[in-house]
Amino acid sequence: MQWQFFPSRTVALYMGKLFLTRSFAVLALLVLVLQTLDLLGESGNVLAYKGNGDAQLWHYVMLRLPQIIARFLPFAVLLGTLITLATLNQNSEVIAMKAAGLSAHQILAPLIVVAIGIAGISFVFNDRIVSPSTAALDAWSGVDYGPIPTDSGIKTNAWVRDGNNLINAGIIAGRAKATQLRNITIFNRIDNTLISIIQAPRAHFDAQAGKGWVIEDAQQFDVTRGTGKPIGTIRFGPDIRPDQFTLAKVDADGLTANELGAAIADLKDAGRPTSALEGSMWHKFSGPLSAVLMPLLGSVAAFGLARSGKLFIRAVIGMALGFTYFVADNFALAMGNLGAYPPFMAAWAPFLLFLLVGETVLIRTEE
8 A cells, every 4th residue: 555645647637637538628619508508599680780790790709608607617627537537447447456466545645636626727718718708798798789788896686775766777787876777768667657667778876965866868758648758958866876786796707706706795894795706706616626526536437447337337426426516515505595594504414424435435436
């Protein structure tokens, strides 16, 4: 029995390279197929806006591609693990390594180190590329794939209640007194009966007065009479604070870790519940680490005699363990969003549970 954590340098590099190339080959295949299917399903909506063409379709692909990569990277790592270990087992290379005195953990060590590197790259990729592209795609789809808003920090489709009236802002940009609204619709109601609808392309917070909003180029539709008329510049919502729009809809997927942390702090200051967002915040760290679990959960495909005819069954078991983790992870995150699980538990419990499961299976069957 060797006591080094890794096998020889040559074997470690060979296994790490084999695992890395298999994983990214599977990822490329998954992304190609899924991006094609997604584009076929959404291209009609993109082209429905007058003037959109091939350039807009390619722009949609560039915004959607990072989301698909981030979502299916753990699946690709799982399948890459199974392909790598099953190939090594089929060629009796695992038997040779065990005959040389290597333990199961030493055989898996190069794969786990590569998976840690993939997890680190995944976190940076999600934070720097996926989050901004998600926010931009949501904003673009919010205006039916029309001209993309150029404002930074944009949010879409926020609803705010002002007494008996309802206000919808299609796009919200800026923070605090610099908040700008676009595509505003005000539903004026009396005793829950809709009286009139006011629509306007823009509105801004009245920073000089310190409260209320100024709406420009407004059009009013009288529901009772069925007539409309321009009413120009008006004021509304003297009691509506800017954070009621900016914090009305916080999309954790469209924010980086720092931005989400700032939004959570703002919500806490405003006395809003933050449990669901805190769970999403923790999941930004635990999610990429799921790649580290895949070599452990798929390790059952590496051991056992290939000639026994059970290699396929072992690969299926490894795949089942990996997919069960993804189901448990999504379930725990959903329970966290509902408030049934504490945020930390919702994000980390599946990872820690399947880490123990994988170690238990490996130790009891191979060590």
